[in-house]
Amino acid sequence: MYDGNLTLNTTSSTTVTCATPLPTVVNIEREVVNKSSVLADLENIQVKKTLICKKCSKSVQEVNFADPTFLCPSCLYKQKTTSISVDIQISANMEGNEQKLTIKSDVLEEFVNMIEKQELLKDIDALGDFLLLNGPFLFVFDGHGNVSKMEHPEVL
Numbered sequence: 001m002y003d004g005n006l007t008l009n010t011t012s013s014t015t016v017t018c019a020t021p022l023p024t025v026v027n028i029e030r031e032v033v034n035k036s037s038v039l040a041d042l043e044n045i046q047v048k049k050t051l052i053c054k055k056c057s058k059s060v061q062e063v064n065f066a067d068p069t070f071l072c073p074s075c076l077y078k079q080k081t082t083s084i085s086v087d088i089q090i091s092a093n094m095e096g097n098e099q100k101l102t103i104k105s106d107v108l109e110e111f112v113n114m115i116e117k118q119e120l121l122k123d124i125d126a127l128g129d130f131l132l133l134n135g136p137f138l139f140v141f142d143g144h145g146n147v148s149k150m151e152h153p154e155v156l
Contacts, residue, residue, distance in 0.1 A: 039153065040094035041135035042101075047124040052085040053077070060084065088121060092131070094139075101139060103147045111150040 051060045056075035063070050063084060071078050090103040112120050120127040131137070140149035 037138055037140045038094065038097070038099075039136050039138050040097060042092045042131050042137070043095040045090060045092040045128050045131055047128045048089050048091075049124045050087045050089075052087055053079070054083045054085055055079065086121070088124065088127075090131070101147055103150060107147055107150055111152075115152050 051063055052058070053060050053072040053075060055072060055077045058072070058074040060070070060072055060074075063081060065081055068081055069078055070081050070084070087105050088108055089105065090101070090108065092101045092103070093099070094101065109121070112118050117130070120130055134152070136153065138151040138153055139147050140151070142148040
């Protein structure tokens, strides 16, 4: 190791010989199977709704949904208003627990479909109220501390 780089030194007395080929290396991605879950009420919550251009994946600040089309200010492509993606992300704290939760759109969508309250995705204020006032909820974490599933025990 020299100056942060791995080096190979040779001298006049170094002998080079052929080695047998290395076996095929298979890239195996480790999957963490250790999951945990917590049943808890939410103490506080922040709900962020972001509109995203399908063409460039950048956020779009203002869209008049009454118009059939819009012009993305980032990529300057005109698109159907119905093609906009909506990303909702929730940051929250559980009562009696310092752990901060982040609930991403896919988990949230699965949850509102399970409890048959899809209208909550259209009104983030109502979504925040629902989550604060209707607990406890079961939060399932993947092995990396992310919420991978959310359930409402009364609906199960």
